[in-house]
Each structure stands twice: as C-alpha cells, then as structure tokens.
Amino acid sequence: MLTIHTAELLVTGLTGPGSAPLPGGAVLVEGDRIARVGPYQELAAAYPHARARSWPGVLTPGLLVRGGDELLERTYYPDDPYEITELGAEPISGAEALAGLKMTEARWGNSARRGTQKLLARGVVALTGRITVPSVRTAVARSGLTILPPTPYEGPAGLNPFAGRDSAEQAFHGVLEPGAPARFAAFAVAGPAELFEQGPTSCVATVIGGRLLHRRR
CATH class of the missing domain: 2.30.40.10 (Urease, subunit C, domain 1)
Structure with a gap:
C-alpha cells in the first residue's frame, strides 16, 4: 500500500x-x-x-540515541500501573538499586520492551551500544529499532537523543x-x-x- x-x-x-x-x-x-x-x-x-x-x-x-546498552540493560523501567506505587514512575539505575530488584533475564526483557516504547515515543529509530542480554536483544528487534555499534561518546545515557549535541540535526539518523x-x-x-x-x-x-x-x- x-x-x-x-x-x-x-x-x-x-x-x-x-x-x-x-x-x-x-x-x-x-x-x-x-x-x-x-x-x-x-x-x-x-x-x-x-x-x-x-x-x-x-x-x-x-533520531539516534546513544548508550543503548546502558538504557536497556542497566536501567529498569517500572511496569505502569502495577509497580508504580512501590517503585515510582522513574527509571531505576545503579548497581545497588538494581540488585534489590532481583532482576532476571525475563524481567530485563519486559523492562526493555517498555524502554523501547519510550524511545519510539521520542522519535527514536536507532540506538548505539553492545546489547548482550538475549531477551533485551529480542525486545529491541521486535520494536523495529536498529542497533548500531557503540560510539566513542562518553556522556550520560538517557532517553533524550539531543543530550550532548548542539542541534537536533546532529541526532538525525x-x-x-x-x-x-x-x-x-x-x-x-x-x-x-x-x-x-x-x-x-x-x-x-x-x-x-x-x-x-x-x-x-
């Protein structure tokens, strides 16, 4: 069509x-x-x-977002509405906080699915990073997002593709x-x-x- x-x-x-x-x-x-x-x-x-x-x-x-492995394999996105009361609505990162969640591969996959939905809602079509968790790779593949090799960018990973850039055009993919x-x-x-x-x-x-x-x- x-x-x-x-x-x-x-x-x-x-x-x-x-x-x-x-x-x-x-x-x-x-x-x-x-x-x-x-x-x-x-x-x-x-x-x-x-x-x-x-x-x-x-x-x-x-748009292209950097640090996809940090965003999807080292950040947990609470399940709305089921976990919001207990965990809050904001993404959770940091080794100590994640250890308390007792993460499993399946839980990482479900979190990544919610994370990719947030990226799509920001116009993101591709991300950089080395995705190693199988369930996360599956979530990314099903989302349609393209995974690109890691970049030398060392700024903070986040859902905003414009972070560390000087213009919107620099984030175009x-x-x-x-x-x-x-x-x-x-x-x-x-x-x-x-x-x-x-x-x-x-x-x-x-x-x-x-x-x-x-x-x-």
Whole structure:
C-alpha cells in the first residue's frame, strides 16, 4: 500500500543544493522504502489512491540515541500501573538499586520492551551500544529499532537523543530521499531549532520500515 506522510514542514536531513526545509512537504512510502519526496499537493495528485497521513509540525529523519546498552540493560523501567506505587514512575539505575530488584533475564526483557516504547515515543529509530542480554536483544528487534555499534561518546545515557549535541540535526539518523528506508518521525514543533529546544517528547508519530510504530493519542 502507498502512504503519503505530510507535515507543515519537511526536513530531509540532506545537505547541499535543494536541501532546504520544504513547507507542506511529504514523503511517499511504498513498503519499507521512500518512493518519492516533494510537495504534498504534487504527490497527492500523482497518487490519488494513496492513503494520506497528515501530522502537525515538522517531519524529519528519525533520531539516534546513544548508550543503548546502558538504557536497556542497566536501567529498569517500572511496569505502569502495577509497580508504580512501590517503585515510582522513574527509571531505576545503579548497581545497588538494581540488585534489590532481583532482576532476571525475563524481567530485563519486559523492562526493555517498555524502554523501547519510550524511545519510539521520542522519535527514536536507532540506538548505539553492545546489547548482550538475549531477551533485551529480542525486545529491541521486535520494536523495529536498529542497533548500531557503540560510539566513542562518553556522556550520560538517557532517553533524550539531543543530550550532548548542539542541534537536533546532529541526532538525525539517515535522510529522507527516494530509495531510503522509510524511517522518520513527526514532531509538533515549528522546526528543528524548536525541536531541539522543546525536546523529543514533542513527537507525535514514529515510522520504521514503513510502519507506524508510535502515534500520540
């Protein structure tokens, strides 16, 4: 099925001539790939039977977060609502705190599943790190997130892909062009500068492999 995703502003992540943000821009997705990029009205006229999804704000490449092993193998995400009263809602890290939870591989897998949902809700499509716990690797694979090799970045691991960066563009993973993987996100902000200022929780949609894996309700 063909799907057109559009927003008030399209940022492709490309550099050079013709790479300026496109007001009213859109991407045409066929399967797990981007088939075309251009003005929404142009794509809608050329593909009248394509399903259309319109998002507020800006459409950009998905985001890359660093320290995925720290986030998913050394941080526990309490199960809402079952554990919130006892453990609180915030992620739990630190050897002593984790030792008290008596973690098992199955519990790590369930925690990682909740962690990947939080990442998708922030427009994240890829993470770096060396994931070694089988149940965590399974959770990441099922989420659709791409695992990349560790990077030399030594800052604190966190759910915010912009941590330690100077702009939102530095966290983009890939570009939006014909033939590229259909992997992008929409944020309810005016543009990249506002995205960097307001943060990734402004995400309203995340698409990986052409599938809508997160949508703000």
